[in-house]
Amino acid sequence: MSQIIELLRSEEYRKKLDQCIHCGLCLQACPTYDVFGTEMDSPRGRIALMRAVHEGKIAEDRINGAFATHITRCLACRACETACPSGVQYGALLEPARELVEHHRTPSLAERALRWIGLHQLMPYRGRLKLMASALWLYQKTGLQGLVRRLNVLPPHLRAMEAIIPPLTPHYVDYSAPAPAVGERHGRVAFVIGCVQEAFLAPVNQATRRVLRRNGFEVITPMMQTCCGAAHVHIGERDAARALARRNIDALLAEDVTAIVVNAGGCGLALKEYPHLLADDPLYAERAKRFASLVRDVNEFLADHLYRPPRGEMRxxxxxxxxxxxxxxxxxxxxxxxxxxxxxxxxxxxxxxxxxxxxxxxxxxxxxxxxxxxxxxxxxxxxxxxxxxxxxxxxxxxxxxxxxxxxxxxxxxxxxxxxxxxxxxxxxxxxxxxx
Incomplete structure (x- = not known):
């Protein structure tokens, strides 16, 4: 706890806060400002709250008040960073603020259980997520899903989770063996298959590998990789995210590749920000920088390496x-x-x-x-x-x-x-x- 407070009251954090010139150009880019129309639900307003903590104007025993409400309402979409003319690093400001909120709040028993199951017992383990996807496939095929949705019996958070279950076809492929390039070989890449992506949107991963191969790349998929940790960072569990980051760095840097390719925007950003996440880790700080230098979003990578342009017509x-x-x-x-x-x-x-x-x-x-x-x-x-x-x-x-x-x-x-x-x-x- 003291480390988080020290960070929010540090000179480095103050310099990041001082980049904001209060121009308000971020307001129209912010989804929650659009919903609520309140200053405190805009990036500028949240930065003012962070500044109040930095200056000691919000005491630790008041963190659970307005500060927590408006910080947790933020989507962390970072549209404000794109809109900002001053280059405010809003994501770097928000992450420790969220961690501070998490350390001061007491989640309900139900929320603690959901977090423990989802973030610690499922997401780091693809096999468990696949079993869950298979069970949900049965839930869909038996018609139980339709009944549950018609009766509207689930509490809000479970209802929100159930609403985003895609139509499932739990057909998975074995990624353990390298997949050779098709045609002229242009290189060798490591593929990040993710956790939720592989369990619930497996066809996307299968298509990614086929497209990379068709463009001349041998694709290897290190099976010791795990969840990227993005979800853990989002809700302030940075220690858990660091543990996952170390495991991914070990798994993916063990291979001799020209790039580490990821097909999920949120996961890719988390991977590219490992140097920030592990900046204070004496064993992994430099390795994290090397790792991040190899990470490429699949769109970013293919735009530079589209050796076989698509020719099949899609009207x-x-x-x-x-x-x-x-x-x-x-x-x-x-x-x-x-x-x-x-x-x-x-x-x-x-x-x-x-x-x-x-x-x-x-x-x-x-x-x-x-x-x-x-x-x-x-x-x-x-x-x-x-x-x-x-x-x-x-x-x-x-x-x-x-x-x-x-x-x-x-x-x-x-x-x-x-x-x-x-x-x-x-x-x-x-x-x-x-x-």
Whole structure:
């Protein structure tokens, strides 16, 4: 606890706070300011609260008051960083503030149980998550899901978790053996398969590997890798995130590769920020920097290494929904659009507000379901206005949230990852050649 207070009252933290010039350009970029319209629910207002803690104006016994309320309402989408003319490192300011809140609050027994199961007993273990996905597949196939949704019997947080379960087909492949390049070989990459992504959106991972291979890359998937720790960071459990980071660094740096490729925007940002997470670790600080220098989002990587452009025609109107952590955190927004525009026949229609969050935000849609629903409703209105029948994204949480959003809004649209679109184009090209 004293370490967190020391950090928030340190000279380094003050310098980050002083970057904010209170111009207010962040306000219109902030989803929670849009929902509540209050200064304290904007980045500028939250920075004022952080400054009050730094200056000792908010005592430790008052952390659970307004400070906790407005800090926990933040989606951490980091749209404010993109909008900020002064380069405020809002994410670096927010993380210790969240950790401070977590140390002062006493979660309910139910919340503690859900956290322990989800963050510590499931997410670090892909096998357990796959078993859970298989059980939920039965839940869907037996019709129990439809009954539960009609009766509306679940409490809010469980209802929010149930709402984002995608249509499941628990078919998994063995990643333990290296997958050779198809055609001319251009290199060797390590693939981050994730935890929730592999269990609940396995076709995305399978498509990613096929697309990388088709572009001339041997793909290895170190099986000792684990959850990236992003969800743990989001809710202030940084020690748990550090443990996961060390395991991933050990697993993925053990391989001789030109890049570490990840297909989830939120996970990719977490991996790229390991140097920040492990800055005070004498054994891992330098290794974390080397690790982060190799991490590439799959869109970022393919945009530079698309040796086999897609040729299969897909006559469809599509819209791309940015992952906030990809767009604002990694600053990758052009590349996925370029890849989609490379698909013959695909018409890409931009959203009116492409920089706005969908409400997923790590585990925010579970922790703050009512606010997340309002953010999602605004996003789905924007999606509906495009007339698209294909909604494309690049992040696990966004993918699940958008599937739920399409269903809730009654839209006639599919949700796919960028690599799934490329993979589909390659498949159609092959079918043409077989005729």
């Amino acid at each position: 469809i109107r599509a819209t791309y929904v940015d992952s906030c952590h990809l767009r604002h955190g990694q600053r990758v927004s052009r590349q996925p659009r370029d890849l989609l525009r490379a698909v013959p026949g695909l018409e890409l229609v931009e959203l009116r507000q492409p920089d706005r969050c969908c409400g997923s935000a790590g585990v925010y849609n579970i922790a703050q379901p009512e606010i997340a629903d309002q953010v999602l409703d605004a996003k789905m209105k924007d999606v509906a206005a495009t007339g698209a029948t294909l909604v494309v994204t690049s992040n696990t949480g966004c993918h699940l949230q958008l599937i739920a959003g399409v269903r809730k809004a009654g839209l006639n649209a599919r949700v796919m990852h960028v690599v799934e679109v490329l993979d589909e184009s390659y498949r159609r090209e092959q079918e043409v050649w077989r005729r």
